[in-house]
Amino acid sequence: MNRATLLVDGHRILPELLRDLSSARSTIHISIFLFFRDPIGEEIAALLARKAAEGVKVRVLLNVEKTNMGDPFSTAEKAMMRHDPKVKHDPTNVAPLCKWMREQGIQVIDTNIDYDHIVTVSDSRVRSLAAQIRDTIAVDDLHIDHRKIVVIDGCMGYCGGANIGAQYLFHVPFEPGVDATVEGSRRKQAGQPEPWWKWHDSLTRFEGPIVEDLECHFHDRWILDGGNDYLREAPLQPPGRGDWIVHAHLLLNEPNDEANQVTDKYLESIEAARESIFIENPYLYHQAIVDALIKAKTSRPSLRVDLVLPCYGQNDNSFAQDAQQHAYAGYLKAGIAVHEYLHHFNHLKLAVFDGRYSIHGSTNLNYRSLERDKDFELNVFIDDVALAEEALREVRDEDLRFCKRFTFEDLRGFRGRFQVRTRDPRTLLLLSRKVL
Secondary structure (H helix, E strand, C coil): CEEEEEEECHHHHHHHHHHHHHHCCCEEEEECCCECCCHHHHHHHHHHHHHHHCCCEEEEEECHHHHHCCCCCCCCHHHHHHCCCCCCCCCCCCHHHHHHHHHCCCEEEECCCCCCCCCCCCCHHHHHHHHHHHHHCCCHHHCCECCCEEEECCCEEEEECCCECCCCCCCCCCCCCCCHHHHHHHHHHCCCCCCCCCCECEEEEEECHHHHHHHHHHHHHHHHCCCCCCCCCCCCCCCCCCEEECEEEEEEECCCCCCCHHHHHHHHHHHHCCCEEEEECCCECCHHHHHHHHHHHHHCCCCEEEEEEECCCCCCCHHHHHHHHCCHHHHHHHCCEEEEECCCCECCCEEEECCCEEEEECCCECHHHHCCCCCEEEEEEEECHHHHHHHHHHHHHHHHCCEEECCHHHHHHHCCCCCCCCCCHHHHHHHHCCCC
């Protein structure tokens, strides 16, 4: 049996995460894509340093280069922090923070690595995994470890969409009915804290056997990225919070010779749904997912299908926005409800099927996450009615209040816009190489 707690938005995630990190007695393991040197990143780093001073083994995986880029496209981190008069440095330059953390006894490894290197470890399974990755990856820089995993004492774990930074984690909740930049400007003019434009995101907190699986995959990635092997200790007993859930298991996608478990589970769940499908994702344009949704709704007209996607003014990636809007006409013709979240960028990667099954994790529904030549992603598939209903109530039903539902009339405004099936540079490069 496992426990799960869905934490929606930074003001709910951050207090729980800080509380759990503060309670650590043995180990803290963090695998994160982006770790910004902004007030939130520095707050978490300072807590990790205090725990390291207490004797807790703290290990952190992060991508230095992609953090420095903001991410492969743009999180607007630099502009947002220039908006904060208290921040005087480049928040995307995380190297000084990594150096400081290492000086405090925290082990830090950059996940932007050479995948061709030979991994020499005694564990034959890990050597085999490294060889599969080495044989699959064509261009190192086109693959990222996009997972967001936190494991504390081997017994408390997190996964979801949020990185470590002020867009994702914060103390003051945002106003969903007010434009993010307008809200940030108002806070700055009033001299209030956190004058940032905040994202709508989530992490899910777990206890139970599923956390041991999260720890196993952190361990593999730690070794493969060059970290020293360590003895995995028996999980400590966590403080119980959240509801028991019946069943949970990991869904992985990694650049190896295995099937993409996330793609398969999404397609399987869409095909099997008989009552409802809800998907909220910032980058939904993989053609197999699009086709499956249209087929499901067309063949079962009573099936309720709601998609909550970013609006054009908020999406951090105009390439992805164009690509996913390419499918709107097909969705509307099939009877699928397409909603665009208006005032903040919604970065959640969440799905619920038939009010019973839910998917939580880091995977975008685009080509770089769902194809064979793919990034490192991790999701948890859960069979539990109570958690699914909570997700529908707190995310779907709440978010629809702040969305625009698209109609055929709205599609007329697309004339003259560059609406194409896929336009992000990495996918175009892979297509040109005939990898996809």
